[in-house]
Amino acid sequence: MQTIIENRKGLNFKQRIYELVEYRELLWTLAYRDFRVKYAQTFLGVLWAIIEPLFTAILLSFVFNRVAKANTFGINPILFGLTGMIAWNYFANVVSQGTNSLILAQNMIKKIYFPKIILPASKAIAALPDLLITIVFTLIFYFIYWHRIDINFLFFPIFIVLTLLSAMSLGFWFSALNIRYRDFRHVVPFVIRIGLFITPIAYTTLEVPETYRWIFFINPMTGVIEGIRWSLFGLSVNWNYFYISLGMTVFLFITGFIFFNKMEKNIADII
Amino acid sequence: MSGKPIIQVQNLSKKYRIGKKSGDLRESLRNIFSFSKEKPVEIWALKDINFEVNQGEVFGIIGPNGSGKSTLLKILSKITYPTSGKAILRGRVSSLLEVGTGFHPELTGRENIYLNGSILGMKRAEIRKKFDEIVDFSGVEQFIDTPVKHYSSGMYVRLAFSVAAFLEPDILLVDEVLSVGDMAFRQKSMGKMNEVAQSGRTVLFVSHNLDAIKIMCKSGLLLKNGSIVSNDDIKKIIQLYKINYIISNKEENNTKNHSFINSIEFKIKNIKNFNSLIIKSADNLIFEMYIDSKVYLKNINIKILVKNKDNYVLFICNNYLVKKNIDLKMGENIIKCNIFKLPLNSGKYIIDLHILKDGKIIYNYSNLKKIIIEDGIYYKSGRLPSKNIPFLVDYKWV
Numbered sequence: 066m067q068t069i070i071e072n073r074k075g076l077n078f079k080q081r082i083y084e085l086v087e088y089r090e091l092l093w094t095l096a097y098r099d100f101r102v103k104y105a106q107t108f109l110g111v112l113w114a115i116i117e118p119l120f121t122a123i124l125l126s127f128v129f130n131r132v133a134k135a136n137t138f139g140i141n142p143i144l145f146g147l148t149g150m151i152a153w154n155y156f157a158n159v160v161s162q163g164t165n166s167l168i169l170a171q172n173m174i175k176k177i178y179f180p181k182i183i184l185p186a187s188k189a190i191a192a193l194p195d196l197l198i199t200i201v202f203t204l205i206f207y208f209i210y211w212h213r214i215d216i217n218f219l220f221f222p223i224f225i226v227l228t229l230l231s232a233m234s235l236g237f238w239f240s241a242l243n244i245r246y247r248d249f250r251h252v253v254p255f256v257i258r259i260g261l262f263i264t265p266i267a268y269t270t271l272e273v274p275e276t277y278r279w280i281f282f283i284n285p286m287t288g289v290i291e292g293i294r295w296s297l298f299g300l301s302v303n304w305n306y307f308y309i310s311l312g313m314t315v316f317l318f319i320t321g322f323i324f325f326n327k328m329e330k331n332i333a334d335i336i
Numbered sequence: 337m338s339g340k341p342i343i344q345v346q347n348l349s350k351k352y353r354i355g356k357k358s359g360d361l362r363e364s365l366r367n368i369f370s371f372s373k374e375k376p377v378e379i380w381a382l383k384d385i386n387f388e389v390n391q392g393e394v395f396g397i398i399g400p401n402g403s404g405k406s407t408l409l410k411i412l413s414k415i416t417y418p419t420s421g422k423a424i425l426r427g428r429v430s431s432l433l434e435v436g437t438g439f440h441p442e443l444t445g446r447e448n449i450y451l452n453g454s455i456l457g458m459k460r461a462e463i464r465k466k467f468d469e470i471v472d473f474s475g476v477e478q479f480i481d482t483p484v485k486h487y488s489s490g491m492y493v494r495l496a497f498s499v500a501a502f503l504e505p506d507i508l509l510v511d512e513v514l515s516v517g518d519m520a521f522r523q524k525s526m527g528k529m530n531e532v533a534q535s536g537r538t539v540l541f542v543s544h545n546l547d548a549i550k551i552m553c554k555s556g557l558l559l560k561n562g563s564i565v566s567n568d569d570i571k572k573i574i575q576l577y578k579i580n581y582i583i584s585n586k587e588e589n590n591t592k593n594h595s596f597i598n599s600i601e602f603k604i605k606n607i608k609n610f611n612s613l614i615i616k617s618a619d620n621l622i623f624e625m626y627i628d629s630k631v632y633l634k635n636i637n638i639k640i641l642v643k644n645k646d647n648y649v650l651f652i653c654n655n656y657l658v659k660k661n662i663d664l665k666m667g668e669n670i671i672k673c674n675i676f677k678l679p680l681n682s683g684k685y686i687i688d689l690h691i692l693k694d695g696k697i698i699y700n701y702s703n704l705k706k707i708i709i710e711d712g713i714y715y716k717s718g719r720l721p722s723k724n725i726p727f728l729v730d731y732k733w734v
Contacts, residue, residue: 067424068429071422091455
């Protein structure tokens, strides 16, 4: 085994990916650490994984369905909101923790070499148990209230994978930007707060005027959440718009990975 | 390994930009839109470094603070990249720039061993295999399932070092990590390091601890201001370093220098009543110093200066004046000085501490301690002169 250290200009993607495979155990270990630490010394423990999305869903369904009278197509408004919250809650957690992942690990970054992309990526893994708990809880609720399950249901996991990819890719982007510009520490929570309202969690994009509707789908989570509703309740989705969201996810993931790798060389020096 | 050196460093240089390290958005936008960019200050942390290390060698790197030792190690561990030049490492590399990287206080000792191990590049299966040895070496088996936040700091570093001690790379890069734990543990870690060296691995060793370097290494580098001063036999280099070091010490005569001494704890005790925090005139006192020395220092000169609050030196306790020989051994030393019938009026006083070696100050701590002296029975009457007379002298009217 031979390592050559020099100031290389381009990116060697083959080597990068090979290295990520080499370090995969670190990814699991860091994710495990985050998960363990999150519920250490809490009384309710993993119950928090349900409490938070459930109460947000109740609140949002009150605001959008009771006050703003958004149509839930006969679906229990709380169940309706909860199906949106599954994806949104995970997404918001992963993005905000991903953004700070490098800064919070600066000590590690300065003292040891490892592919740093593992840090934001591990946040997406660490939040998976929470996501799973929310999904199980929501599906129990769903099976009680909904008896017309059809073949669309099989597509449900695909939308979960898309959620993971979008969350991870924004984690790549924001963590790398946050190293250079600490402004993103303030920008990201703000964006997430706005996202809670412009993502159709407790409403559908049918409430939005047709002319502007496509704009909502630039947000990758819009496509994912409408997709989840399609798979669970058979609500119709404009697939052309859905592909905008899908395209955004793929675009953000690829560019995020490239951008992060470009920044990586300098991270230890400028952190 | 086909006779080629295991580490080959060629024209390695590293430039840092000082000042504009991590700006904000505003700064960057301004830089894009303005033409009159002020140039950032550039500093060469390393300049044209060339050296080779053969397999199985234990290679020392020494040099004063800021000479580029750590930067060199950081480049070789891939933490930071070189500006130009090249380094070739032929083998599996592990770097140990700190012990306990990534340790989390909420996790148990067991979990932290796995966490730290994988951060250092060990596979889970490898850690599992060595787990018992690691725990055994650290001596914390009783608390292995306790969160490390409940550990004493000694237990913490012992566990952290133990994980690192069981790395099995071809090349090990070590930075100043052998100075953790108490004396006994330090000796144990040195022994472990020697074992690693004897097993044919290559070790690159950066330290301020010249004694450790001397024992472990055969040859090494002396760096100064980012360049190699000498690449030679370790004894010659250490000698050169000491000469260099003392010269630069003269320039900064008045600063506290931690190159020889890690830390000093200064305590004042009352002989009659050890636990009493009150000091009175005419008390018998002990000045107790716990000196943690990095190296063995022979025949040093300690001066304890007692000053009034206007910084005027009232008296001095100097071991040379009373012909008392003091040697500092590496590690913890306890030095005591007794004072009989404290000749000071009540009031506030300040203590300075100077330590000299061969007439040169190696440790200088002004305002080390403030003491408040209360009224005591110095004279039979129990009364003291007015406060602006600091000194008391035992006398007899005849």
